[in-house]
Amino acid sequence: MNNVIEQIPSIITVAHSRIISENKVSNEKKILSLYEKDVHVIKRGKFGAHVEFGNGYYLAEQHDGLIILICAVDNPCLIKNVC
Numbered sequence: 001m002n003n004v005i006e007q008i009p010s011i012i013t014v015a016h017s018r019i020i021s022e023n024k025v026s027n028e029k030k031i032l033s034l035y036e037k038d039v040h041v042i043k044r045g046k047f048g049a050h051v052e053f054g055n056g057y058y059l060a061e062q063h064d065g066l067i068i069l070i071c072a073v074d075n076p077c078l079i080k081n082v083c
Contacts, residue, residue, distance in 0.1 A: 003035070004034045007031060010031060011031055014031055057070060058070065058072075
């Protein structure tokens with residue numbers, strides 16, 4: 001709860017800038033979650049959604065469905081050489 005209370009000045013500043021002043025705010029300055037600090041804006045080009053937010057994970061599984069690898073990735077759209 002203290003973490004949320006500490007974010008109130010930043011929340012007010014960002015909200016005022018985006019809503020009242022109609023300024024664009026960089027993704028780094030946006031508050032995407034009050035509880036999770038490591039949340040990213042993800043641009044996937046998905047129909048009907050310009051951007052999404054959250055965390056991306058790479059899962060690798062065997063043919064029988066057993067998951068053999070899982071790791072967090074900063075940008076799930078760029079999965080090539082993961083982990």
